[in-house]
Amino acid sequence: MLRSFGRSRLRLAGLTALAAALAAPAFAQAQPATTPPARIQQPGPGQAEAAAQGRPDEGVLRVCASAAQPPLSLKDGSGLENRIAGAVAEAMGRKVQFVWSDKPAIYLVRDFLDKKLCDVVAGLDTGDPRVLTTKPYYRSGYVFVTRAQDGLDLTSWSDPRLKQVGHVAVPFGSPSEVMLKNIGRYEEDMAYLYSLVNFRSPRNQYTQIDPARLVGEVASGKADVAVPFGPDVARFVKASSVPLRMTLVADDAARGDGQKVAMRFDQSMGVRRDDAALLAALDQALVKARPAIDAILKDEGVPTVPTGS
Incomplete structure (x- = not known):
């Protein structure tokens, strides 16, 4: 989802710095100056007990998601990244649980993932330095x-x-x-x-x-x-x-000084930097979910190229 705003190392660096500096910005022209508080999906049966005992619910994949990020993330779960997260959760044998924020997606890592309100952020640039990122599941530009x-x-x-x-x-x-x-x-x-x-x-x-x-x-x-x-x-x-x-756009753009300006980016899921176990589980699930992810991208009309190209 950053990636949509954000999603080049140039773009990510600027947006990450901005996210760290601002507490409650407005979203584009349509949002009020003060962003409403985040909405967190309430845990279902058994999940509250697991949380109270300080242990994760292995049957649930808690995904950080913005309700203000169409068409990538929508409150009804129909956004592109919502659909992909659901397919990955299914491949893991888990139920997806979205933890919703009314802030733009650039704030999900700082305000939700890092605070352990959720465990996964979808749609990050591969290699995002704030998190551990999975192997890419698609590349676009x-x-x-x-x-x-x-x-x-x-x-x-x-x-x-x-x-x-x-x-x-x-x-x-x-x-x-x-x-x-x-x-x-x-x-x-x-x-x-x-x-x-x-x-x-x-x-x-x-x-x-x-x-x-x-x-x-x-x-x-x-x-x-x-x-x-x-x-x-x-x-x-x-x-x-x-x-x-x-x-x-051809990935041949360069500034006047010859410095390359990247136009294409691998997309990954991100987890906290100390959550290597979940990262490994997600990488395995991404392989299993590949046909479903490809079908979602095709249905959405997202232009793709081979990852790493």
Whole structure:
């Protein structure tokens, strides 16, 4: 799920620092300035007794989840990462139990996992330094979203047409924002991007453009191109009444100084750094759950490439 906001080492470093610095930020433009308190799913029969005795319930997989992270995580359990967590729990012979937070997913490790309110976070970049991460269960990346009727077959940030099109919509703090600046388009699009969050500054607070809004801007013609993280928008692209094209961005982006700007990322589950036993169990379950995970990704329309590529 970070990954959706967050999910490049550049992006993760910035968001992790922000999460540590802020206590109760608002979510995008739609949330109030003060984030509501977290909601924790109540334990079922037998789970309360296990907790009281200080021992984990081996029949339950407690998954940290944000209720404010569509389409990756939704309170009804229908989000992409919710579905994947459910498939993994089933492969482990456990029942999934979501421990819900009303805060954005960037706060799940600090406010939930580290406090032992839950035991697993799904959708982290592989190698996230805050946790132990499983072997990756899929790899995706940033995508160019355009209207099919426009015939913009973009595949790389090096395409000169990106300097000529109308508005380019990108998530704040993302590799796409870095590249928008690199090609000299950021100043031109800055006021437009800020308008998508009611001119609320992302500086020193968590502010992000709703992924559905990014897709809607392209579908309506207000933007010619959007460049979000694929898993964040695949469901919205698939559901659009206006035919859209979604193409993975080539992993060849670089800044003016030659430094690579990664566009594709392996996704893993994370556990506390002292929970190697659960990590091993999850890795085994991921192998067993592979067909189910692949079916979920296909159903969602998430573009993928082989892990590690």
